[in-house]
Each structure stands twice: as C-alpha cells, then as structure tokens.
Amino acid sequence: MNENERIDNIIKEFDLLYNDAQCSLEYKDPLQLLISTQLAAQCTDARVNMVTETLFQKYKNVFDFAGADIEELEQDIRSTGFYRNKARNIINCCRMLIEKYDGRVPGNMDDLLKLPGVGRKTANLVLGDIFGIPGIVVDTHAKRLANRIGLTQNSDPEKIEYDLMDIIPREYWSKFCHQLVYHGRAVCVARKPQCGICTIKSYCDYYKTLK
Structure with missing residues (x-):
C-alpha cells in the first residue's frame, strides 16, 4: 500500500x-469563535464553553470587549489559564478590529495573523469554520x-x-x-x-x- x-x-x-x-467550541458569530479559540490555548474546549456561556452574555460585541476593564476581564476568564495575557490580547485584538477592519473579523490569513493573540491555529479554524476556506x-x-x-x-x-x-x-x-x-x-x-x-x-x- x-x-x-x-x-x-x-x-x-x-x-x-x-x-x-x-468544532466543539460553542459560538454564534465570527468574533465569538475568534475569542473562544484564543481562550482555548492550554485549556480544554469544555472549560472554555463553560466560561463563554456567561462571558458572551456580558460582552455582546466587539465594542464591549474593546472597552472592557482589563482586571475585570481577567477575572471573567481566569479559569481558562494564562488569563492576564489572554485578557490583554482579547482587548487589543478587538480594538484593532474596530480601528482597521470596521469591527469585523477579516477573512484572510494575513490580516488574521496581525491580530494580537492570533496564531495560525486560530486563523485556520476561523477561516475554515466561518469563511469556508480550508485550513x-x-x-x-x-x-x-x-x-x-x-x-x-x-x-x-x-x-x-x-x-x-x-x-x-x-x-x-x-x-x-x-x-x-x-x-x-x-x-x-x-x-x-x-x-x-x-x-x-x-x-x-x-x-x-x-x-
């Protein structure tokens, strides 16, 4: 063979x-998948889903995350581990989305990789599951x-x-x-x-x- x-x-x-x-991460829109995937670094999808169940009720859109108090967001995502870095990246990522991409998650690898906290794993997942671009x-x-x-x-x-x-x-x-x-x-x-x-x-x- x-x-x-x-x-x-x-x-x-x-x-x-x-x-x-x-994908076993639970999300309703591209931003939620982007954030969930960042939270999933060194953390199980099951734990992330437990956290985002309330997180996405509190922060409903890119503007909510961009304007979040970092210490408060850290506590909201604490159980996912590495919460300080993740909170900082999520806030800066959402600010960049607003400043450079009209608040929308871009649909190409180059732009996704420019976002804080986004690596190839996250980018490929978003491209495949949201935009239908195989990765x-x-x-x-x-x-x-x-x-x-x-x-x-x-x-x-x-x-x-x-x-x-x-x-x-x-x-x-x-x-x-x-x-x-x-x-x-x-x-x-x-x-x-x-x-x-x-x-x-x-x-x-x-x-x-x-x-």
Missing part, C-alpha cells in the same frame, strides 16, 4: 466514524495523532501543518482536523491509546511498533 492509498483509507474510515465532526488546524490532538499515525515526523505545529497540507486533499483539510480531535478524545487518547479498538490501526505507524 502506498502513502496515497493509506491516507485515502484513513479518510474513509474517519468519514464512517466522524462524518459530522465539527489545517494543528491543536494538541492533531499534533499527537499526526505523529503517532506517522503523518509527520515534526513537532513544530507549523511544520506539521505543512506536512498535512502535502498529503491530505485540500477539500478535507478542515474536516480532517476536526476528525483527528474526535479520534483523539474517543480512541487515541494521550496517556494510553486504545489501539485494540482502533479501526485505523492497520494504517498507523505507532501500532506497528506494538507488534
């Missing part, structure tokens, strides 16, 4: 298992699984992103990364992957080392 066949088989299996895979989102699940399966030999998220771009068909980029998250939570967990029940084990480099 060549590499293209292996990738095709993994995609087919993921489509059977996780055809409806989507590879390398979060902790994607990083772990891509290395275990043998889709990359790199540990740097940006290098992993480009490695996956080379082997995954473009139309699958966004969906495939959501599927990696689902598989990472359900089967290929961090501490002890459940290889015995994994339906892609035949295509996985890690599983081969167990034989």
Whole structure:
C-alpha cells in the first residue's frame, strides 16, 4: 500500500466514524469563535464553553470587549489559564478590529495573523469554520495523532501543518482536523491509546511498533 492509498483509507474510515465532526467550541458569530479559540490555548474546549456561556452574555460585541476593564476581564476568564495575557490580547485584538477592519473579523490569513493573540491555529479554524476556506488546524490532538499515525515526523505545529497540507486533499483539510480531535478524545487518547479498538490501526505507524 502506498502513502496515497493509506491516507485515502484513513479518510474513509474517519468519514464512517466522524462524518459530522465539527468544532466543539460553542459560538454564534465570527468574533465569538475568534475569542473562544484564543481562550482555548492550554485549556480544554469544555472549560472554555463553560466560561463563554456567561462571558458572551456580558460582552455582546466587539465594542464591549474593546472597552472592557482589563482586571475585570481577567477575572471573567481566569479559569481558562494564562488569563492576564489572554485578557490583554482579547482587548487589543478587538480594538484593532474596530480601528482597521470596521469591527469585523477579516477573512484572510494575513490580516488574521496581525491580530494580537492570533496564531495560525486560530486563523485556520476561523477561516475554515466561518469563511469556508480550508485550513489545517494543528491543536494538541492533531499534533499527537499526526505523529503517532506517522503523518509527520515534526513537532513544530507549523511544520506539521505543512506536512498535512502535502498529503491530505485540500477539500478535507478542515474536516480532517476536526476528525483527528474526535479520534483523539474517543480512541487515541494521550496517556494510553486504545489501539485494540482502533479501526485505523492497520494504517498507523505507532501500532506497528506494538507488534
């Protein structure tokens, strides 16, 4: 089996298992997704969703966040960790959105990366889920699984992103990364992957080392 066949088989299996895979962050508009993704750094999506349930009732738009008292916002998001940096970035990000983008979240990589607190992971998620522009989102699940399966030999998220771009068909980029998250939570967990029940084990480099 060549590499293209292996990738095709993994995609087919993921489509059977996780055809409806989507972002687990809860949001109603582009700004909410942008902020939720920033909060999700070094934090679980479940915790972020707990925080944003009340956060987005208190801060309803870009102007509310831009004008927020930083110490108050820090306390509002404290449980997500790194709350001082996150609060500062969210406020400065929203101010830049108002000053340079008419208060709207831009729909291209270059402009998104100019925003405080926004890296390629956040930008790709926003582009894929909001604007329908395919992108590879390398979060902790994607990083772990891509290395275990043998889709990359790199540990740097940006290098992993480009490695996956080379082997995954473009139309699958966004969906495939959501599927990696689902598989990472359900089967290929961090501490002890459940290889015995994994339906892609035949295509996985890690599983081969167990034989």
